[in-house]
Amino acid sequence: MAAHDLITGQCRWMEGSGPHAEIVITSRVRLARNLAGRPFPHLLDDKGKQGVLAAVASAAGAGAVAQRYGKLTAIQVSELPALDRQILVEKHLISPQHAQPGGGKALLVNGDGSIGIMVNEEDHLRIQCLLPALQLHEAWRTATGVDDALEETLDYAFDEKHGFLTACPTNVGTGLRASVMVHLPGLVMTKQIGRVLSALSQVGLAVRGFYGEGTEAVGNLFQVSNQITLGQGEEEILGNLSAVVKQIIDQERSAREALVREARVQLADRVGRAYGTLQNAHILNSQEALALMSELRLGLDLKLVKGVDTRVLNELLVAIQPASLQGAAGREMQPFERDVHRAQVVRNRLVTIQS
Amino acid sequence: MAAHDLITGQCRWMEGSGPHAEIVITSRVRLARNLAGRPFPHLLDDKGKQGVLAAVASAAGAGAVAQRYGKLTAIQVSELPALDRQILVEKHLISPQHAQPGGGKALLVNGDGSIGIMVNEEDHLRIQCLLPALQLHEAWRTATGVDDALEETLDYAFDEKHGFLTACPTNVGTGLRASVMVHLPGLVMTKQIGRVLSALSQVGLAVRGFYGEGTEAVGNLFQVSNQITLGQGEEEILGNLSAVVKQIIDQERSAREALVREARVQLADRVGRAYGTLQNAHILNSQEALALMSELRLGLDLKLVKGVDTRVLNELLVAIQPASLQGAAGREMQPFERDVHRAQVVRNRLVTIQS
Numbered sequence: 080m081a082a083h084d085l086i087t088g089q090c091r092w093m094e095g096s097g098p099h100a101e102i103v104i105t106s107r108v109r110l111a112r113n114l115a116g117r118p119f120p121h122l123l124d125d126k127g128k129q130g131v132l133a134a135v136a137s138a139a140g141a142g143a144v145a146q147r148y149g150k151l152t153a154i155q156v157s158e159l160p161a162l163d164r165q166i167l168v169e170k171h172l173i174s175p176q177h178a179q180p181g182g183g184k185a186l187l188v189n190g191d192g193s194i195g196i197m198v199n200e201e202d203h204l205r206i207q208c209l210l211p212a213l214q215l216h217e218a219w220r221t222a223t224g225v226d227d228a229l230e231e232t233l234d235y236a237f238d239e240k241h242g243f244l245t246a247c248p249t250n251v252g253t254g255l256r257a258s259v260m261v262h263l264p265g266l267v268m269t270k271q272i273g274r275v276l277s278a279l280s281q282v283g284l285a286v287r288g289f290y291g292e293g294t295e296a297v298g299n300l301f302q303v304s305n306q307i308t309l310g311q312g313e314e315e316i317l318g319n320l321s322a323v324v325k326q327i328i329d330q331e332r333s334a335r336e337a338l339v340r341e342a343r344v345q346l347a348d349r350v351g352r353a354y355g356t357l358q359n360a361h362i363l364n365s366q367e368a369l370a371l372m373s374e375l376r377l378g379l380d381l382k383l384v385k386g387v388d389t390r391v392l393n394e395l396l397v398a399i400q401p402a403s404l405q406g407a408a409g410r411e412m413q414p415f416e417r418d419v420h421r422a423q424v425v426r427n428r429l430v431t432i433q434s
Numbered sequence: 435m436a437a438h439d440l441i442t443g444q445c446r447w448m449e450g451s452g453p454h455a456e457i458v459i460t461s462r463v464r465l466a467r468n469l470a471g472r473p474f475p476h477l478l479d480d481k482g483k484q485g486v487l488a489a490v491a492s493a494a495g496a497g498a499v500a501q502r503y504g505k506l507t508a509i510q511v512s513e514l515p516a517l518d519r520q521i522l523v524e525k526h527l528i529s530p531q532h533a534q535p536g537g538g539k540a541l542l543v544n545g546d547g548s549i550g551i552m553v554n555e556e557d558h559l560r561i562q563c564l565l566p567a568l569q570l571h572e573a574w575r576t577a578t579g580v581d582d583a584l585e586e587t588l589d590y591a592f593d594e595k596h597g598f599l600t601a602c603p604t605n606v607g608t609g610l611r612a613s614v615m616v617h618l619p620g621l622v623m624t625k626q627i628g629r630v631l632s633a634l635s636q637v638g639l640a641v642r643g644f645y646g647e648g649t650e651a652v653g654n655l656f657q658v659s660n661q662i663t664l665g666q667g668e669e670e671i672l673g674n675l676s677a678v679v680k681q682i683i684d685q686e687r688s689a690r691e692a693l694v695r696e697a698r699v700q701l702a703d704r705v706g707r708a709y710g711t712l713q714n715a716h717i718l719n720s721q722e723a724l725a726l727m728s729e730l731r732l733g734l735d736l737k738l739v740k741g742v743d744t745r746v747l748n749e750l751l752v753a754i755q756p757a758s759l760q761g762a763a764g765r766e767m768q769p770f771e772r773d774v775h776r777a778q779v780v781r782n783r784l785v786t787i788q789s
Contacts (some may be wrong), residue, residue, distance in 0.1 A: 344774055348716035355710025359739075361703035384714075419699055
């Protein structure tokens, strides 16, 4: 698969089906790994990074990985135009850091974007599995399976006492970061979100925005992940996160039911207006679009409106982002032009025969 | 025709076609007349008012009127429930004053509501002709024709020096009040409306809201009428008003063209959002509904949206009013319930297959 297909195509996570898909958008597991006997990427020169990439690409192309997980395509991220790098970020295929300028950065990725290996990000390897809905254990099984298959060829930097060694101490140990993207409009509307988020930090979980660390929670989307990678086994980390996410799901579900029970007309009004605005606006900034899409997503779950598939909303989550908008249009655009184009993209996707 | 048909049926003025119908909603001419030798209504007891009504009904039923203008149905306004009286106001068939409690008030009206005679309002007779679009002279010809036909039977209070005598001195002389309802969103949006309205008062014209004296200009609808009834002939009054209205039309047209030329996308956005909100909201108060319908009407004229007939918007102007809403639903409603019902009525009328 060419980089171009990946940039324009759809990803597995956008399917929008699976357990608790009405609240959990994605489940992601990533493993930080480094090759033994080589400096971490920030200490490597270009040649050193190319050496890492050659080793990883060779291992990924070898029997075990390809047999079990299909062919991974290598994308030389550093050689892509900035806009294309940003599109990969918007699709959640690479981290914002991995899109920064600098040599030797690559992505090995399967056809639907559910398996990816960032090479020469902060660590030599960042193995990622990204699935729709609440599928943390499935994502974990895939990521660790890829990890095992790679290890048949690669020699990882591993310490009996500390576990996997990583460039940043916050990842030492399991090197595991598991996260879920949850949509919590009910908790936001009923003003319970502050309490829920502060409870999460007390049990060692981090909450971030739609694009990870340092980004804001727009569109009522929150990314919840484990903070601790050391001193807990992988199963324990995943078990803790899953248990907490299930509590959040219950609370969000209760909040939605309370809203329908106590303010059905007001909610239908809000959802309807959001839908009508998305279908008819000619200028939409990113923040407003995400806010309205959140209300529409809620309304669809509660059957207050119909006619839009979750997949469409997930695809739009990415399609309305600045780089994806410009990539699809084939040209750079100023912010106002993007707002106009964003509204057009949304209108075109949401045109339905009303029933 | 029964009172019931008139209350639930559509009126001629709602047709929404005719000269300058994109800016002028209605043209209205009314003539204040009193019968000679009888006290004005406010000095009459019930029996006296019944005498006036009997005389007027007899004249209206006599040859000349019926032959030329068709049968007029007599509605005993005083005997209608308050809600039905208010519906007649909302349809512009009677004045707000004529809907107040008190005996002896009647309306003689033709099948499409274009010709009406209020009996025992402030004067014994208020002959009204109400037409769609800019048809002041047509309305005048009809009103004065009815007047002439009635005069073949009735003896009017008339003074050689002062002209027709009326209960209030502001109507003495011709007894003529001509008015047009104009829709001026362009002048409002471009902030020229203040200048235009103050110029109107300087040439002796009055500007009022959608329901006449003392009502606010909502939905960018303004009623422009002559102040002076004495010292000018009917043709002069009508000619002045027509000339000024044509200037207003030109200015509104220029303002709309400027908006399209200089802010087309912003206007399309505003109009689209208004349309989407009207089609999807579940709670709409009267003021918001009128404001959104004004933007939709503008967008239809400028071809920024399509699929809604002007007639539908005119019917909705009345259908969303409190009494009409309750009349159609067959029950009284509290304000919030009306807002919910209003949104439903609007949604149902504006559901279209989008093209």
